[in-house]
Amino acid sequence: xxxxxxxxxxxxxxxxxxxxxxxxxxxxxxxxxxxxxxxxxxxxxxxxxxxxxxxxxxxxxxxxxxxxxxxxxxxxxxxxxxxxxxxxxxxxxxxxxxxxxxxxxxxxxxxxxxx
Numbered sequence: 001x002x003x004x005x006x007x008x009x010x011x012x013x014x015x016x017x018x019x020x021x022x023x024x025x026x027x028x029x030x031x032x033x034x035x036x037x038x039x040x041x042x043x044x045x046x047x048x049x050x051x052x053x054x055x056x057x058x059x060x061x062x063x064x065x066x067x068x069x070x071x072x073x074x075x076x077x078x079x080x081x082x083x084x085x086x087x088x089x090x091x092x093x094x095x096x097x098x099x100x101x102x103x104x105x106x107x108x109x110x111x112x113x114x115x
Contacts, residue, residue, distance in 0.1 A: 002037070002097065003063050007053035007089030008044075015082045016049050022078050029071035030055075035062020053089065063091075 035058035
């Protein structure tokens with residue numbers, strides 16, 4: 001089982017670059033935590049104040065440990081100090097993961113190993 005976290009954070013106008021720069025060491029800390037498979041933030045190319053968040057965690061236990069870790073609380077403090085205009089985050093639990101492209105090089109929406 002894995003857990004995905006996705007989110008959109010809208011920063012106070014003009015502060016996104018400072019938010020991303022200050023977040024980098026905290027993201028690096030999270031990436032070093034057990035069970036963190038992926039943790040990335042990206043600036044939206046169309047909305048000047050938006051940051052997209054994508055995380056992948058091994059399971060509920062590793063996500064739970066992250067949510068009480070210094071990197072998590074450091075990020076909350078960092079973003080609050082700069083100013084969040086709006087934020088939405090969601091978690092998704094999954095039990096199956098497959099490549100989008102098959103051995104033939106063709107993209108498919110079908111899960112071939114699903115029962």
